[in-house]
Amino acid sequence: MADLIRKATRESYGETLANLADKYENLVVLDADLAAATKTAIFKKAYPQRFFDCGIAEANMMGVAAGLAAAGKIPFASTFAMFAAGRAYEIVRNSIGYPHLNVKIGATHAGISVGEDGATHQCNEDIALMRTIPGMTIINPADDVEARQAIESAINYVGPVYMRFGRLAVPIFNDSESYKFELGKGIVLRDGTDVTIIATGLMVYEALEASRTLADAGISARVVNIHTIKPLDKELVCKCASDTGVIVTVEEHSIIGGLGSAVAEAVTGCCPVPVVRVGVNDEYGYSGPAVELLKKFGLCADNIVVKVKEAIKLKK
Amino acid sequence: MEENLKKNLMKRACKARMGVIEGTYNAKSGHPGGSLSICDLLTYLYFEKMNINPENPDMEDRDRFVLSKGHTAPALYAVLAQKGFFPEEELKSLRHIGSMLQGHPCINIPGIDMSSGSLGQGISAACGMALAGKLSNKDYKVYTVLGDGEIEEGQVWEAAMFASHYKLDNLTAVVDYNGLQIDGKLSEVCSPEPIDKKFEAFGWHVISIDGHDFDQIENAFNEAEKITGKPVAIIQKTVKGKGVSFMENQVSWHGTAPKKEQYEQAMAELNQQLKDLED
Numbered sequence: 185m186a187d188l189i190r191k192a193t194r195e196s197y198g199e200t201l202a203n204l205a206d207k208y209e210n211l212v213v214l215d216a217d218l219a220a221a222t223k224t225a226i227f228k229k230a231y232p233q234r235f236f237d238c239g240i241a242e243a244n245m246m247g248v249a250a251g252l253a254a255a256g257k258i259p260f261a262s263t264f265a266m267f268a269a270g271r272a273y274e275i276v277r278n279s280i281g282y283p284h285l286n287v288k289i290g291a292t293h294a295g296i297s298v299g300e301d302g303a304t305h306q307c308n309e310d311i312a313l314m315r316t317i318p319g320m321t322i323i324n325p326a327d328d329v330e331a332r333q334a335i336e337s338a339i340n341y342v343g344p345v346y347m348r349f350g351r352l353a354v355p356i357f358n359d360s361e362s363y364k365f366e367l368g369k370g371i372v373l374r375d376g377t378d379v380t381i382i383a384t385g386l387m388v389y390e391a392l393e394a395s396r397t398l399a400d401a402g403i404s405a406r407v408v409n410i411h412t413i414k415p416l417d418k419e420l421v422c423k424c425a426s427d428t429g430v431i432v433t434v435e436e437h438s439i440i441g442g443l444g445s446a447v448a449e450a451v452t453g454c455c456p457v458p459v460v461r462v463g464v465n466d467e468y469g470y471s472g473p474a475v476e477l478l479k480k481f482g483l484c485a486d487n488i489v490v491k492v493k494e495a496i497k498l499k500k
Numbered sequence: 501m502e503e504n505l506k507k508n509l510m511k512r513a514c515k516a517r518m519g520v521i522e523g524t525y526n527a528k529s530g531h532p533g534g535s536l537s538i539c540d541l542l543t544y545l546y547f548e549k550m551n552i553n554p555e556n557p558d559m560e561d562r563d564r565f566v567l568s569k570g571h572t573a574p575a576l577y578a579v580l581a582q583k584g585f586f587p588e589e590e591l592k593s594l595r596h597i598g599s600m601l602q603g604h605p606c607i608n609i610p611g612i613d614m615s616s617g618s619l620g621q622g623i624s625a626a627c628g629m630a631l632a633g634k635l636s637n638k639d640y641k642v643y644t645v646l647g648d649g650e651i652e653e654g655q656v657w658e659a660a661m662f663a664s665h666y667k668l669d670n671l672t673a674v675v676d677y678n679g680l681q682i683d684g685k686l687s688e689v690c691s692p693e694p695i696d697k698k699f700e701a702f703g704w705h706v707i708s709i710d711g712h713d714f715d716q717i718e719n720a721f722n723e724a725e726k727i728t729g730k731p732v733a734i735i736q737k738t739v740k741g742k743g744v745s746f747m748e749n750q751v752s753w754h755g756t757a758p759k760k761e762q763y764e765q766a767m768a769e770l771n772q773q774l775k776d777l778e779d
Binding site for chain 2: 212234236238239241243244246247248249250251252253254255256257259274275278279282283285
């Protein structure tokens with residue numbers, strides 16, 4: 185699969201906003217002096233009258249977005265995940281979440297794959313933070329195809345949505361013709377009977393790669409793409425627990441509070457089975473090239489294979 | 501301002517103060533001090549200035565109001581009830597379990613345009629509403645009220661910068677300058693003064709008034725309406741606890757509810773003020 189085209193989902197974000205601007209005339213875009221990096225500059229160039237730079241002031245940007253939404257606009261508030269979910273957390277909670285306003289948060293540069301900028305910019309906690317806000321929808325697309333449809337789906341959903349995009353160019357593995365995004369519905373990418381690998385974001389492709397290696401070793405791994413982390417597709421997760429008896433979650437996020445936690449919380453209530461969480465292990469990141477960092481942190485197909493083999497031993 | 505109108509507004513403001521006392525007494529909690537200091541302002545806005553309709557609270561072209569100093573919700577609720585957005589009887593349920601009237605403003609309440617209460621956030625939402633108005637070529641106005649202590653929040657100045665940069669001349673922010681915050685005098689806690697000069701430096705048109713003088717309030721809003729190309733800040737000097745003798749200028753009444761005896765005395769004083777106005 186080495187011939188797949190690679191693209192960062194932040195690119196998908198900027199392009200899709202521009203593509204949908206005519207179709208959704210209430211769509212407006214805010215950024216906090218990072219338009220070149222979040223790729224909202226693509227929208228800004230095409231629709232300058234509907235783009236508002238808030239400067240390096242994320243708290244106010246989230247509040248402005250709330251006010252725009254309260255007055256009927258569909259604002260996309262864009263910045264790095266660290267500042268969207270981290271710095272502006274309390275504004276997102278109180279000014280967007282509590283009044284359940286129709287604000288879309290476009291958080292780019294999520295996770296360890298930010299790379300060289302290092303720990304201060306590598307946000308591995310955003311999913312955990314956003315999950316605690318009642319009524320917040322969280323989407324973490326795996327590739328360009330999924331990201332594009334997810335963005336339009338978010339526009340058509342009325343309510344706050346946190347969307348997580350990456351800086352690193354990743355393989356486009358979904359088929360643009362047949363792929364269909366359904367908010368809140370997980371996707372079984374590959375069936376299997378021995379174990380289920382539940383992945384999100386750029387780890388979905390790694391999980392698929394791992395499943396091929398595992399197949400060669402005689403292990404039948406089901407691969408599920410959870411693009412909507414909240415609300416979680418509990419029905420599918422519970423079915424996987426029941427069908428395969430063990431789950432391995434994979435995410436480019438802290439193992440605390442993210443996809444792994446959401447899955448573990450779900451299965452304890454419906455079908456308790458071992459859940460092994462692959463993610464960032466309660467530690468900060470550091471500087472380095474993104475691809476190498478992902479390997480260092482075990483966020484790659486090879487490590488998923490190791491963890492799946494360990495997980496299967498836990499099966500009763 | 502015409503004398504009859506002024507007297508009418510003064511009576512309404514007095515009734516709003518009674519609503520504040522009634523609400524916080526029955527809630528056994530709440531913030532009477534800063535609620536009492538904005539009753540005149542809110543009465544003017546809701547009974548004289550704003551284009552709103554209690555029969556149709558979500559009217560698209562209505563003027564918007566955001567109580568950035570959300571802890572003073574009792575004053576806003578009292579004025580909204582008088583205006584007919586919901587029955588005045590509701591005020592007694594303030595902060596009770598199951599009550600519509602939450603401790604801080606909630607967007608689900610008829611007449612409330614934005615949930616608020618975490619300080620520094622309301623002004624940003626007001627900026628967003630003003631920007632939306634400009635984008636949609638609507639001529640509605642957006643009003644917000646900030647506490648003087650509230651402007652210690654950094655987000656207020658992010659919003660001040662934004663409003664000025666985007667020339668939000670349909671936005672008027674009032675700073676309720678009563679000089680007291682929870683921990684004491686503004687000047688002693690961590691002073692944001694001089695307030696007028698700060699807003700001026702951020703590119704706002706600034707008007708300083710006595711917030712208990714309806715003539716000055718009216719003149720300020722009339723002046724604000726004529727300003728183009730920049731947002732307007734009205735710095736209103738007020739008395740925290742205004743209208744209840746033992747609460748006036750006492751920081752201890754920031755967030756303390758009156759007990760039975762105090763409630764009775766406060767209501768007696770306000771009833772007397774109302775009677776004097778009616779004579």
